[in-house]
Structures are given as C-alpha cells and as structure tokens.
Amino acid sequence: QVQLVESGGGLVQSGGSLRLSCAASGSIFSGRHMAWYRQAPGKQREWVATATSSGSINYADSVKGRFTISRDNAKNTVDLQMNSLKPEDTAVYYCYSWANSGGNYWGRGTQVTVSS
Secondary structure, three states: OOEEEEEOOEEEEOOOOEEEEEEEEOOOHHHOEEEEEEEOOOOOOEEEEEEOOOOOEEEOOOOOOOEEEEEEOOOOEEEEEEOOOOHHHOEEEEEEEEOOOOOOEEOOOEEEEEEO
16 A cells, blocks of 8 residues: 655746655555646646656656656655646646556645646
C-alpha cells in the first residue's frame, strides 16, 4: 500500500508560479514511477508529467517549457514546479504512482486556481 499526499496548491495570478509537492509513504519510493495528472471542471483527468524510476522525464505538450517535474528518492517526494501559469492550468492536480511489479495509487489532489 502506498499513500500519496499532495500539497502546495492555491490561487495565483496569470503568469505566476506555484510548486506542488507529493509525499509518498508505504513502499520503496525509488522503485516506483511517479506522475502528475490534473482535472479541470467538466473535463477528463489528463496526464501532465512523468518521472520514472530510471530517471526518464516526459511532459504533456500543453505544459512543456513551463512545468518541471523532479523527484527526490531520499525524501520520497516528487515535485512539480509550475511557471508562467495560465487560467487554463486551473485544475485539481493529482499525484500518481505505479510500479512494474504492480500497484497503482492516486493522491487526493490539490487545487490550483489561476486568475486572469
């Protein structure tokens, strides 16, 4: 069992920055892949960024160049630095973890609101 707890959401003006953090517990963090997803009101949940256990990093086109995902295996955390935020980035952001050995887990989410 893996527990994921997100933090760092809030209200920010367009063009501003926020840093989200996801703290993981209950399993060997270094062996798990980590990702951020988001879900805007009335829309499906969408993938934002991934940091795999081997260090591979990928971003959705909509956030590439503005968001940076990073993981700290010593602290069991994965962060999402979000710069140049836009109103369309407004969503609940979720931390997601999976492993080749199985077990998929979601956090409860943190709200990000970007005002124009």
